[in-house]
Amino acid sequence: MHTREEGMGKSKVLVVGGTGYIGRRMVMASLSQGHTTYVLQRPETGLDIDKAQMLLSFKKHGARLVEGSFSDHRSLVDALKLVDVVICTMSGVHFRSHNLLLQLQLVEAIKEAGNIKRFLPSEFGMDAARMGEALEPGRVTFDEKMRVRKAIEDAKIPFTYVSANCFAGYFVGNLSQMGTLFPPKQYVNIYGDGNAKVVFMDEDDVATYTIKTIDDPRTLNKIVYLRPPENILSQRELVEKWENLVGKKLEKITISADDFLASMKGLDFASQVGVGHFYHIFYEGCLTNFEIGEGGEEASKLYPDVKYKRMDEYLTLYL
Template sequence: MAKSKILIIGATGRLGYHLTKASLEFSHPTFALVRESAFSDPNKAQKIQSLSDSGATILKGSLQDEASLVEAVRQVDVVICAVSAKQILDQKLLIQVIKQAGSIKRFIPSEFGSDPDKVRISVLDAGYNFYKHKVEIRRLVEAEGIPYTCISCNFFMSLLIPSLVQPGLKVPPRDKVTIFGDGNTKAVFVKESDVAAFTINAVDDPRTSCKVLYLRPPGNVYSINELVDLWETKIGKKLQKSYVSEEELLKNIKETTFPDNFEKLFIYSAFVLGDQTYFDIDPRSGVEGTELYPDVKYTTISEVLDTLV
């Protein structure tokens, strides 16, 4: 079967770049929609050149420019959006263009985190709208009858693992560590390049059509207590532990302004409430990526911590 032609929106972003590279590596004809301003940004311009050299077709445009969206969408079979959380609602015009085109076989909206339909932490949406806007876009896609796959990859490996879930730190602690809640609730981490590999595997797979692709790789589902135990084994040393209760953590979050509290917001959601792991995957609406694609080689938390010893 011929490989679908894929359009990546947000290709100069951290995840978007990996998605574009993965699309090329999987031999898909690949298009990247890039803002005009990106060409004058040295870092983004370098990424654009790298993608172009690798075989991507670079298109100029944006989510606000309907003409550029129409031109880009008509050239492809699959559209993947990987814009930042601040731009989530900007996908509305894109959805309208996809609906009018009527030729897109799969749309992957910009979710790439915890499943917004499963998150129970209302404090996260108190002025931040991390999940409210994602839910709004998902409902719109469903209402328009557009074939979709949503990617629930939970945390990127780069978010909390380098600090061993210690807000404000850049590297894992060597002497003392803070445990949030009882430390037994599990969260999920996936490296951005691995998220991209699973996503590209899903674009032509009928098993992922109109479903959520959850990523819960064995070896990447850990509680804080388990992370600390693993780190202690690697450095050959026990850490002094202190505990912050759910009530204390929530009080601290509410007393701190965004974005200074964002790490604690996500810690509360995942490691206290268990928003990433409290539910079983319903086969009627979701599938698990490592079960569908056992040949995808992914990086484990243990391997990442090995680089930090």
């Protein structure tokens, strides 16, 4: 627990996209770490009852709702003037270029407000700077994130970029199978030799680590990689953890890189993007095939006090 005195020295935080998949966790982590926490309440929410209820539940937990709209620049600037740190968690899964435009608008508002000590744009996946050679059409994801980074750095806005790798909800419960979020019963597709090392993260831990970075001088203008050592696993190791839990072996079906890429044909845009990302993660090992160099920090080394969730424990949810 934080004392009131500790809380007074902490940055005030605005979460943009607070009702989203990672945003709602960011709001709760910010509150639990003692930050005065604002959530941008956008009129675009309209009659979305689930979002409205979530905003009210944040309020009950002590968050403050602040109205602001991307179609009203002044309202954004006014909201920013209330805080020190902005965390953007807007998802761009279906409308990527729309997300890009909104984030560029946010950068403009931060520039005008002039008081923001740290901006964390909507990243939380692979490090976009390392994905310049990514396959089309998924490459758009990284190109757009790099455009946002360029706008931030050109505007001299202090930043932290968080590379959170693979969210467990999307990659662990399903043993990294595409097209389902639950564990397969009989057989499992193994990508290539299944030995590429992947980093799997519990989403609540992503939020916990992210909030720890915002007042830390060591993470200023750096990329923070979430790579807790126990959660660096190959797909085969992940499958084995599940087999040990259920006491049953699954049949393994190996998919070659060529066959996997050929499966892209005829898929819709979002699915093609997904196949491309899976390819880079499971065939190329893009999450772990580099050393974190200058300009980067690893979260579990910075914050050894965080008791992050291991993936065998995460998998018990699915028993």
